[in-house]
Amino acid sequence: xxxxxLLGGVPVRREPFPVYATIGxxxxxxxxxxxxxGVLSKFLGxxxxxxxxxxxxxxxxxxxxEYFHVAHAVSMNSATSGxxxxxxxxxxxxxxxxxxxxxxxxxxxxxxxxxxxxxxxADIDPDTFCIxxxxxxxxxxxxxxxxxxxxxxxxxxxxxxxxxxxxxxNLKVIEDAAQAPGARLGNRYAGTxxxxxxxxxxxxxxxxxxxxxxxxxxxxxxxxxxxxIRNHGEVIVKDKGxxxxxxxxxxxxxxxxxxxxxxxxxxxxxxxxxxxRVRNANFLRDALADLPGLTPPVVPEHVLxxxxxxxxxxDADVLGVSxxxxxxALRAEGVPVAEGYxxxxxxxxxxxxxxxYGEVGCPFRCPFYxxxxxxxxxxxxxxxxxxxxxxxxxxxxxxxxxxxxxEDIAEAIRKVHRHRSELxx
Ligand SMILES: *Cc1c(COP(=O)(O)O)cnc(C)c1O
Numbered sequence: 001x002x003x004x005x006l007l008g009g010v011p012v013r014r015e016p017f018p019v020y021a022t023i024g025x026x027x028x029x030x031x032x033x034x035x036x037x038g039v040l041s042k043f044l045g046x047x048x049x050x051x052x053x054x055x056x057x058x059x060x061x062x063x064x065x066e067y068f069h070v071a072h073a074v075s076m077n078s079a080t081s082g083x084x085x086x087x088x089x090x091x092x093x094x095x096x097x098x099x100x101x102x103x104x105x106x107x108x109x110x111x112x113x114x115x116x117x118x119x120x121x122a123d124i125d126p127d128t129f130c131i132x133x134x135x136x137x138x139x140x141x142x143x144x145x146x147x148x149x150x151x152x153x154x155x156x157x158x159x160x161x162x163x164x165x166x167x168x169x170n171l172k173v174i175e176d177a178a179q180a181p182g183a184r185l186g187n188r189y190a191g192t193x194x195x196x197x198x199x200x201x202x203x204x205x206x207x208x209x210x211x212x213x214x215x216x217x218x219x220x221x222x223x224x225x226x227x228x229i230r231n232h233g234e235v236i237v238k239d240k241g242x243x244x245x246x247x248x249x250x251x252x253x254x255x256x257x258x259x260x261x262x263x264x265x266x267x268x269x270x271x272x273x274x275x276x277r278v279r280n281a282n283f284l285r286d287a288l289a290d291l292p293g294l295t296p297p298v299v300p301e302h303v304l305x306x307x308x309x310x311x312x313x314x315d316a317d318v319l320g321v322s323x324x325x326x327x328x329a330l331r332a333e334g335v336p337v338a339e340g341y342x343x344x345x346x347x348x349x350x351x352x353x354x355x356x357y358g359e360v361g362c363p364f365r366c367p368f369y370x371x372x373x374x375x376x377x378x379x380x381x382x383x384x385x386x387x388x389x390x391x392x393x394x395x396x397x398x399x400x401x402x403x404x405x406x407e408d409i410a411e412a413i414r415k416v417h418r419h420r421s422e423l424x425x
Pocket of ligand 1: 077078079080081104105107108150176178179199200201202212213
């Protein structure tokens with residue numbers, strides 16, 4: 001009989017892995033204080049000192065700006081809202097193209113559509129899963145106005161090269177750092193590497209307050225535009241004396257006092273939550289470094305990822321076993337594993353049918369848009385290969401994982417790898 005659990009052997013792991021939970025007494029106490037105060041929000045959609053929100057909103061923004069060494073932090077009710085406001089703030093509009101990643105959460109590309117511009121997909125790098133200066137340059141046109149760069153799985157993209165390219169062509173860069181709070185490129189934080197960075201505080205992320213987000217920038221004019229889009233800008237501009245009316249349609253993207261109070265406590269925990277992530281990830285990278293057909297994350301020397309998830313590339317030709325069979329055997333050993341992350345975004349019906357606003361197909365088939373963007377399958381071969389064939393990943397590094405837990409994960413992967421020939425029926 002085989003040792004593999006899938007074929008009747010004893011699994012490496014019998015108990016479930018710990019759940020990632022970070023809300024504790026500090027958050028409870030902070031919420032109780034907000035409740036005691038009776039002030040659950042203090043935002044006013046009018047030009048007034050309360051345009052900037054209440055004490056907890058402002059305390060979070062101040063702490064966030066200090067932590068990330070950035071001049072301005074603007075809280076939002078989600079990263080989706082933050083991305084949307086960022087696209088508006090940099091002045092993207094009808095007729096513009098914005099280069100985005102196909103391999104990310106849907107909103108990293110959809111934010112562009114909110115301002116009637118057209119997302120253009122650049123392929124990802126197989127080592128980092130992020131778009132690169134090279135892949136961006138390949139799809140640039142005279143209509144390109146901005147780039148949304150995602151630090152996927154918590155690993156900062158190659159911003160040195162991307163910003164150089166952006167400067168040369170006068171493009172604005174929005175960094176989607178939703179998965180990367182605390183990640184670093186050299187001594188700079190992810191989220192502060194482009195013109196505007198956006199973090200998520202949603203409950204799936206490294207730190208959270210249920211739902212929330214923060215946009216950051218060193219540019220005072222961009223910060224003001226983020227604040228205006230967050231909070232009913234159209235009715236503020238006159239009294240505030242704002243001259244630039246481009247995209248000054250405001251919404252209500254504001255975060256409440258309770259969420260900000262929770263986020264404030266969570267930010268204090270960030271360093272302590274990242275340290276074990278880095279330790280666990282480094283252990284796994286070493287433990288899996290010598291397995292032909294499996295490639296653990298590739299991290300350049302000067303990069304410190306936040307290890308949102310741990311991605312592994314699997315080459316079925318080298319292994320002699322398909323991804324789905326390998327993953328099934330791993331699950332039988334008691335280790336959860338996902339196959340692929342999200343279907344490349346351009347495969348969504350909206351892109352495939354090029355239809356969104358009204359009956360006329362704007363912005364994709366708008367008279368004002370002179371380009372002819374392609375969303376055909378095959379436009380980003382690396383993203384497709386990663387998704388449909390090569391990537392497996394798990395939430396293996398989080399702070400609640402003990403040494404024993406990551407040792408079990410490594411042993412299960414090594415065991416399935418060692419016995420893989422038995423999986424070939
Ligand atoms: C989670 C996530 C978002 C959206 O965050 P919300 O706060 O849920 O709106 C955007 N981009 C990426 C890469 C994400 O992982």
